Amino acid sequence: MPRHRLPSLLTRRAALLGATGLTASACDSSRPREGFLGAMERLNARAQAALFDARRLAPELPPEETTPPGKFPEYFVSDTVPLMPAGWALQVGGMVARPGVLSLEALQRLPRTDLRIRHHCVEGWSAVASWHGVRMSELARYVGADARAGYVELRSFDAGYSSSWDRPSAFHPQTLLAYGMNGQPLTPGHGAPLRLYSGVKLGYKMVKYLTEVNFLPEPTGGYWEDRGYEWFAGV
Amino acid sequence: MAHWLNVPLLLIMAGSGLQILVAYPMLGPKGRPYGWYPFQGVPPPEWARLGDWLAGARHWHFAFAWFLVLNGVAYVLYLALSGEWRRRLFLPRRDARNALSTLAYYLRLRGHAPAQGLYNGLQRLAYTGTLALGLLAVLSGLALYKPVQLGALTALLGGYDAARAVHLVVLALLALFTVGHIALVLLHPRSLAEMVSGGRKPDA
Numbered sequence: 001m002p003r004h005r006l007p008s009l010l011t012r013r014a015a016l017l018g019a020t021g022l023t024a025s026a027c028d029s030s031r032p033r034e035g036f037l038g039a040m041e042r043l044n045a046r047a048q049a050a051l052f053d054a055r056r057l058a059p060e061l062p063p064e065e066t067t068p069p070g071k072f073p074e075y076f077v078s079d080t081v082p083l084m085p086a087g088w089a090l091q092v093g094g095m096v097a098r099p100g101v102l103s104l105e106a107l108q109r110l111p112r113t114d115l116r117i118r119h120h121c122v123e124g125w126s127a128v129a130s131w132h133g134v135r136m137s138e139l140a141r142y143v144g145a146d147a148r149a150g151y152v153e154l155r156s157f158d159a160g161y162s163s164s165w166d167r168p169s170a171f172h173p174q175t176l177l178a179y180g181m182n183g184q185p186l187t188p189g190h191g192a193p194l195r196l197y198s199g200v201k202l203g204y205k206m207v208k209y210l211t212e213v214n215f216l217p218e219p220t221g222g223y224w225e226d227r228g229y230e231w232f233a234g235v
Numbered sequence: 236m237a238h239w240l241n242v243p244l245l246l247i248m249a250g251s252g253l254q255i256l257v258a259y260p261m262l263g264p265k266g267r268p269y270g271w272y273p274f275q276g277v278p279p280p281e282w283a284r285l286g287d288w289l290a291g292a293r294h295w296h297f298a299f300a301w302f303l304v305l306n307g308v309a310y311v312l313y314l315a316l317s318g319e320w321r322r323r324l325f326l327p328r329r330d331a332r333n334a335l336s337t338l339a340y341y342l343r344l345r346g347h348a349p350a351q352g353l354y355n356g357l358q359r360l361a362y363t364g365t366l367a368l369g370l371l372a373v374l375s376g377l378a379l380y381k382p383v384q385l386g387a388l389t390a391l392l393g394g395y396d397a398a399r400a401v402h403l404v405v406l407a408l409l410a411l412f413t414v415g416h417i418a419l420v421l422l423h424p425r426s427l428a429e430m431v432s433g434g435r436k437p438d439a
């Protein structure tokens with residue numbers, strides 16, 4: 001073996017040992033949003049935001065693709081299915097010209113959007129239903145959301161479940177405050193009376209059992225995001 | 236270096252991918268599982284997983300995917316710029332006959348090995364097939380990561396759930412190849428030394 005090969009072998013070994021040490025100390029599966037894994041999540045979030053095109057739509061699907069009755073999963077974090085409290089209304093605040101409270105009837109008087117698109121869950125399953133409601137961008141216009149509010153926070157009556165979104169995804173034409181599914185009013189299992197539904201995020205970003213929408217200058221994390229799941233979570 | 240860096244990178248991607256699969260160990264959309272998949276509802280074994288839980292595994296997967304892609308891009312550039320692709324890639328008109336003869340020899344249907352250079356046709360086929368699998372792994376992974384923003388790619392693969400099946404089948408084939416490849420290297424230890432050191436230049 002020619003002599004000049006030796007240094008390069010040593011360098012390889014050093015690089016490998018270094019990489020192994022770095023990986024072990026900076027990749028903590030129990031805290032995936034910190035260390036090296038966290039830095040890579042921030043890189044991925046920037047890449048996802050750069051890739052995001054506000055005009056690109058999730059394909060509308062034919063009725064035959066609808067998930068069979070009872071097979072569309074109903075997720076919530078409370079021990080039992082959360083039920084709408086008496087006198088429910090949606091509180092809208094943050095950087096808006098006209099903060100206030102909207103009843104379901106008031107929301108239903110705003111322009112209605114219908115869509116049937118594929119749902120992508122972080123767990124890996126997909127399902128299809130049709131949804132109807134009012135676009136987030138429509139609500140933002142109605143309450144006069146400030147252009148400097150780069151984030152939208154969503155709160156619920158499901159044991160503190162919440163999330164926050166980047167403005168471009170929240171204002172996407174397929175992001176709705178949905179009050180109906182498959183032509184019917186929402187059932188408690190799917191987030192009655194009002195939930196977020198969108199073609200551009202994973203399921204856990206679509207907060208159900210909504211109580212509050214706030215237009216804010218900073219992101220505010222969320223239930224799963226605070227437990228280690230990605231914040232951006234676009235699809 | 237670039238070549239065997241694939242082993243730890245593929246192990247990380249496979250382990251974290253299998254941990255992600257645990258969250259929904261089925262193929263096909265909700266309510267319509269694929270009939271051909273024999274392991275519906277069977278989670279992959281614990282020893283093969285990395286990342287402890289879904290969020291941990293996803294972070295591993297999407298962090299190290301970059302390095303696998305970078306390694307692959309560097310490798311393809313090397314193949315193209317060095318002219319090595321002529322020696323290593325399977326070119327059907329040149330290599331198909333040799334690949335068949337070599338296979339016949341291995342199967343004892345033929346008494347002697349066909350004449351060959353550094354690589355025979357069968358080696359070139361396996362080699363090129365693995366590159367194609369690697370490319371398919373990356374493309375199906377991108378389709379799963381961005382089924383809407385990269386909707387054309389997802390549609391090309393037959394949709395989100397089909398892309399998920401492709402991603403898993405590609406993993407199985409790559410795992411088979413890697414196990415076979417490493418077994419052959421261990422049977423011929425000198426080739427390992429040559430791989431690590433870069434080997435002798437056969438033309439020298």
